[in-house]
Amino acid sequence: MTSIRLLALAATAALTMGSAISALQAQELRIGLSAEPSSIDPHYHNLSPNNMLSRQVFETLVGQNEKQALEPSLAESWKTLDDNTWEFKLRRGVKFFDGSDFTADDVLATFKRLPAVPRSPSSFAPFIAGQTIEKVDSHTIRIKTTAPAPLVPTSLSTFGIVSKACAETLSTEDFNALKCQGGTGPFKYSEFRPGDRVVMERNNAYWGKKPDWEKVSFRFLTAAPTRVAAILAGDVDVIEGVPPSDMARLKSNANLSVVEELSNRVIYFHLDHFRETSPFITAKDGSPIKNPLRDLRVRQALSMALNRQAIVDRIMEGQAVPAEQVLPSSFFGTSQTLKPTPFDLAGARKLLADAGFPNGFKMKMHGPNGRYTNDTKILEAAAQMYTRLGIDIEIETIPPANFFTRASQGANGDPEFSFILVGWGAGTGETSGSLQALVGTFDRTRGWGAANRGRYSNKAMDEVLTEALRTVDNTKRAALLARASELSMNDLGIIPSHYQTNVWASRKGIKVTARADEYTLATGITR
Amino acid sequence: MTDTPISPAMLAGAATPVPKEETPFTRFRKGFFEDKVAVAGLILFSIIVALALLAPLITPQNPYDLRSVDLMDSRLKPGSVAGEGFTTWLGTDGVGRDLYSGILYGLRISLMVGFLSGLIAASIGMAVGLIAAYAGGRVETILMRIVDLQLSLPAVLIALILVAALGKGVDKIIFALVVVQWAYYARTVRGNALVERRKEYVEAAQSLGLSNARVVFRHIMPNCLAPVIVIVTVQTAHAIALEATLSFLGVGLPQTEPSLGVLIANGFQYMLSGSYWISFFPGLALLLTIVSINLMGDRIRDVLNPRLEK
Numbered sequence: 001m002t003s004i005r006l007l008a009l010a011a012t013a014a015l016t017m018g019s020a021i022s023a024l025q026a027q028e029l030r031i032g033l034s035a036e037p038s039s040i041d042p043h044y045h046n047l048s049p050n051n052m053l054s055r056q057v058f059e060t061l062v063g064q065n066e067k068q069a070l071e072p073s074l075a076e077s078w079k080t081l082d083d084n085t086w087e088f089k090l091r092r093g094v095k096f097f098d099g100s101d102f103t104a105d106d107v108l109a110t111f112k113r114l115p116a117v118p119r120s121p122s123s124f125a126p127f128i129a130g131q132t133i134e135k136v137d138s139h140t141i142r143i144k145t146t147a148p149a150p151l152v153p154t155s156l157s158t159f160g161i162v163s164k165a166c167a168e169t170l171s172t173e174d175f176n177a178l179k180c181q182g183g184t185g186p187f188k189y190s191e192f193r194p195g196d197r198v199v200m201e202r203n204n205a206y207w208g209k210k211p212d213w214e215k216v217s218f219r220f221l222t223a224a225p226t227r228v229a230a231i232l233a234g235d236v237d238v239i240e241g242v243p244p245s246d247m248a249r250l251k252s253n254a255n256l257s258v259v260e261e262l263s264n265r266v267i268y269f270h271l272d273h274f275r276e277t278s279p280f281i282t283a284k285d286g287s288p289i290k291n292p293l294r295d296l297r298v299r300q301a302l303s304m305a306l307n308r309q310a311i312v313d314r315i316m317e318g319q320a321v322p323a324e325q326v327l328p329s330s331f332f333g334t335s336q337t338l339k340p341t342p343f344d345l346a347g348a349r350k351l352l353a354d355a356g357f358p359n360g361f362k363m364k365m366h367g368p369n370g371r372y373t374n375d376t377k378i379l380e381a382a383a384q385m386y387t388r389l390g391i392d393i394e395i396e397t398i399p400p401a402n403f404f405t406r407a408s409q410g411a412n413g414d415p416e417f418s419f420i421l422v423g424w425g426a427g428t429g430e431t432s433g434s435l436q437a438l439v440g441t442f443d444r445t446r447g448w449g450a451a452n453r454g455r456y457s458n459k460a461m462d463e464v465l466t467e468a469l470r471t472v473d474n475t476k477r478a479a480l481l482a483r484a485s486e487l488s489m490n491d492l493g494i495i496p497s498h499y500q501t502n503v504w505a506s507r508k509g510i511k512v513t514a515r516a517d518e519y520t521l522a523t524g525i526t527r
Numbered sequence: 528m529t530d531t532p533i534s535p536a537m538l539a540g541a542a543t544p545v546p547k548e549e550t551p552f553t554r555f556r557k558g559f560f561e562d563k564v565a566v567a568g569l570i571l572f573s574i575i576v577a578l579a580l581l582a583p584l585i586t587p588q589n590p591y592d593l594r595s596v597d598l599m600d601s602r603l604k605p606g607s608v609a610g611e612g613f614t615t616w617l618g619t620d621g622v623g624r625d626l627y628s629g630i631l632y633g634l635r636i637s638l639m640v641g642f643l644s645g646l647i648a649a650s651i652g653m654a655v656g657l658i659a660a661y662a663g664g665r666v667e668t669i670l671m672r673i674v675d676l677q678l679s680l681p682a683v684l685i686a687l688i689l690v691a692a693l694g695k696g697v698d699k700i701i702f703a704l705v706v707v708q709w710a711y712y713a714r715t716v717r718g719n720a721l722v723e724r725r726k727e728y729v730e731a732a733q734s735l736g737l738s739n740a741r742v743v744f745r746h747i748m749p750n751c752l753a754p755v756i757v758i759v760t761v762q763t764a765h766a767i768a769l770e771a772t773l774s775f776l777g778v779g780l781p782q783t784e785p786s787l788g789v790l791i792a793n794g795f796q797y798m799l800s801g802s803y804w805i806s807f808f809p810g811l812a813l814l815l816t817i818v819s820i821n822l823m824g825d826r827i828r829d830v831l832n833p834r835l836e837k
Contacts, residue, residue, distance in 0.1 A: 225795075225799060229799070232799075243796060245796045245797045245800045245802075246799050247800075248800060249799060249800050249801065310599065311598075314598050314599065314601045314623075315601070315621065315622070377793075379782070380782050380783065384593045384597070384598055384622065384623075385598075387592075388593075388594060393783075395783055397777065397781075397782055399777065
C-alpha cells in the first residue's frame with residue numbers, strides 16, 4: 001500500500017511540475033499534427049498539410065474563414081468589371097519579412113512562378129489556368145478570363161503570395177532551407193526538420209492582429225494513439241485529428257478541452273456505373289450477371305439498406321453526421337431539400353426484388369485501410385447491412401496508396417473495382433469542385449470526373465453544372481449548383497454515408513478555433 | 528518377445544531384468560513426459576486445439592456470417608447480453624462481433640496457417656537441403672546461396688511485400704509464410720545430411736546399387752528428422768506470430784474472416800478509451816498458444832539433441 005501511495009505522490013508531483021514548466025514556456029505553442037508536409041515551399045505541392053502551414057507564413061490574396069467563406073486578406077476588396085474581368089485592390093502598407101513593400105509586382109511574380117516550379121507533384125497552375133493577370137497600378141491588379149469565371153476569388157484563396165525576389169530566384173530546396181524572407185504572414189519559418197517538426201516565430205511587423213504566441217512548433221505525430229498520448233502527457237498543447245474512440249476519455253479529462261466542427265469531407269460509396277458486367281459482382285452461384293448497379297432501384301435499395309445513423313452512433317461514436325450530398329447543407333451551392341435516406345430494410349428488399357434480384361447477388365466491396373477515420377470498420381458495417389439485405393458481401397481493404405491507384409486506374413486503365421468506400425474533402429468550400437470531380441462525366445481533356453471512380457455520367461447534371469461554372473451571380477450560381485446536386489444525388493451517382501467532424505483537443509485555457517477545412521492554424525489558437 | 532534384439536542390458540549381465548522394447552519413439556516419449564513444464568504445455572495446447580476444432584459447436588455466433596453480427600452490439604462489456612440473447616463472456620468488438628466466438632474461429636485460422644505453412648516449408652526445405660548435401664558441387668553452391676540470400680532478409684519484410692502484392696486470403700498468407708520459412712529447414716537439413724552421407728550405412732546402400740533418390744529419401748532423410756521436428760515446433764509458433772503481425776498491419780487476412788491478429792488490430796484503437804477487452808482477450812489467446820507450443824518445443828529439442836543426452 002505504501003508503495004502505491006508513494007507512486008501516486010510522485011505522479012502528482014510530476015504533474016504539478018509539468019504544469020509549472022508549461023507555464024514558463026507559455027509563449028511557445030506546441031501542436032501535434034496528423035500529417036507531414038512534403039515541403040515548406042508554398043507552391044511546390046497542392047497538399048493539405050503544406051497549404052495549412054504555408055497559409056500562416058505566405059498569405060493569400062483572398063482568405064477563407066473557419067467556415068471556408070471568403071474574406072479579404074492581402075486583397076482588401078474585389079469586384080467584377082464585366083463578366084470576364086475581375087479587379088482586386090491590394091492592401092497598402094504591408095511589408096515582407098525582409099522589410100520590402102508588398103505590391104502588384106509580387107502578385108505578378110507569384111503568378112509566373114506557379115506553373116514553373118520544377119518537379120511539382122501537383123501544382124497550383126490549374127487554379128490560374130485561363131487567367132491573364134495585369135497590373136493597373138502598384139496596388140491594383142486585374143484578372144481577365146476567357147469565359148465567365150465566378151470562382152476567380154476562390155482560386156486566389158488557394159495559394160500564397162511570395163515576394164518578387166523569392167519568386168524569381170529561389171528553388172524549392174532554397175525554400176526548404178529557409179532562405180525565403182518574402183512572406184507577409186503573422187509567422188515566419190525558423191526551423192524545418194522533415195520527419196520531426198516545423199517551427200515558426202512571430203512576425204512582429206505583421207499588418208493584422210498579432211498572434212498570442214512568440215514561437216509555434218508543429219510536430220508530426222502521424223499515428224493517432226501517439227498524438228493522444230502526447231497531449232495526455234503534456235508534451236504538446238494542441239492536437240488535431242482526435243480519434244472518435246478517444247473522445248470520451250479526452251472530454252472527461254479536467255486538464256483538456258475538446259472542440260469540433262463539421263468538416264468539408266464526405267465519406268461515400270462510389271459504384272460501377274459504366275460496365276455491362278462488373279468485375280466484382282456475380283450471381284450467388286458465381287455465374288456472371290448484368291451489372292445490377294446500373295439499375296436505379298438497386299442503387300436506391302443499397303442507399304436505403306445503409307443505416308447511416310448506426311454508423312454515426314456506433315462506429316464514429318457521434319463524431320459524424322449522416323450525409324445526403326457532397327457537402328453539408330450549410331455550405332455554398334448545396335441543396336436544402338435533399339435529406340439523408342432513412343434506413344428502411346423492408347423497402348430496400350422490395351426495391352431489390354422489383355429490380356429482378358429477389359435473391360440478391362454476390363458483391364465484393366473495396367476500401368482503403370487507414371485513410372479515413374475508421375474506414376475499415378465502416379466497410380465492415382456496410383457489409384453487415386448489405387448481407388441483411390440479401391446480398392452476399394465480401395470485403396477487401398487495401399493500403400491507401402495502392403488502393404487509390406487501382407480504384408482510379410486498374411490494369412486496363414479503367415477503375416478496377418465495383419463498389420468502393422472513399423471520401424472527398426472540398427478544398428474550395430463549395431460544391432462545384434466536388435460535383436465536377438465526383439459525378440461529372442469523365443473527360444480528361446476538360447478536367448472533369450478526376451475522381452469519378454464509378455464513371456457516373458448524367459448529361460442533365462453536366463449541363464446544369466457547366467451553366468453554374470459560367471454564372472458569376474452568386475445567388476443564381478448557388479441555385480444552379482443546388483440543382484446539379486439534386487440531379488446527381490437523386491440518381492445516386494454516389495451513395496453518401498456521412499460527413500466527418502474535425503476534432504481538436506487542447507490543454508485547458510488554450511482555445512482552438514475549429515475549422516471546416518481541417519486546418520490547424522496557430523492564428524486561430526488563443527489563450 | 529521372441530524377437531527381442533540384443534540390448535546392452537542383456538549383455539551386461541543376466542541379473543538385470545530385461546527392459547521393455549525401447550524404440551526411439553518410446554525413448555522420446557519418456558524423455559518428454561519427464562518434464563512437468565512440457566506436459567503442462569502439451570495439456571494447454573491440447574485444450575486450445577480442441578476448442579478450435581469444436582468452435583462451431585460451442586460458440587453462440589458464427590463470426591464469419593455477417594448476418595449474425597450486429598453493429599448494434601458493438602463494444603459490449605464482457606458479460607453483457609447481446610441482441611440475439613446470448614451472453615458475451617468476453618465482450619464484443621467495434622462492429623459487434625462476439626469475441627469468444629471470434630477468438631475460437633480465429634484460433635482455427637491461426638493454427639491451420641501455422642501448421643500448414645510449417646509442413647509445406649519443412650517438405651520443401653528438406654528436399655532442397657538433402658539435394659544440396661548429396662549432390663554437392665555447383666548444385667549445392669547455387670542452392671545454398673539462395674538460402675543465404677533468403678535468410679539475409681527480414682522475414683516480416685518479405686512476407687509483407689509478398690502479401691501486399693498477392694492480396695488477402697488464407698492461401699496467400701500460407702504461401703508467404705512458406706516462402707519466408709523454407710530456408711531455415713534447408714540450412715539445417717543440409718548440415719545434418721552432410722554428416723550422414725559420410726557414414727557407413729550410406730556407403731553400404733550405395734554399394735548395393737540403390738538409386739540416388741532411394742538413398743537420399745529412404746536412408747539419409749529419416750536420420751535428419753530429429754532437428755526438423757525441433758524446427759517445426761519453433762517455426763510453427765513463429766508462423767502464427769508472423770500471421771498475427773501481418774494481419775495486425777492490415778495486409779493479412781480479410782476483415783470479415785478475422786484471425787487473432789485482425790481481432791487484436793481491431794481493438795488497438797480502443798486501448799486508451801477503456802474498451803481493453805477487444806485487444807486483450809485475443810492477445811491472451813495468441814500468447815497462450817505460442818507459449819504452449821514453445822514449452823513443448825523446448826523439451827522436444829532437449830530430448831532429441833544427442834549432445835544433451837545424459
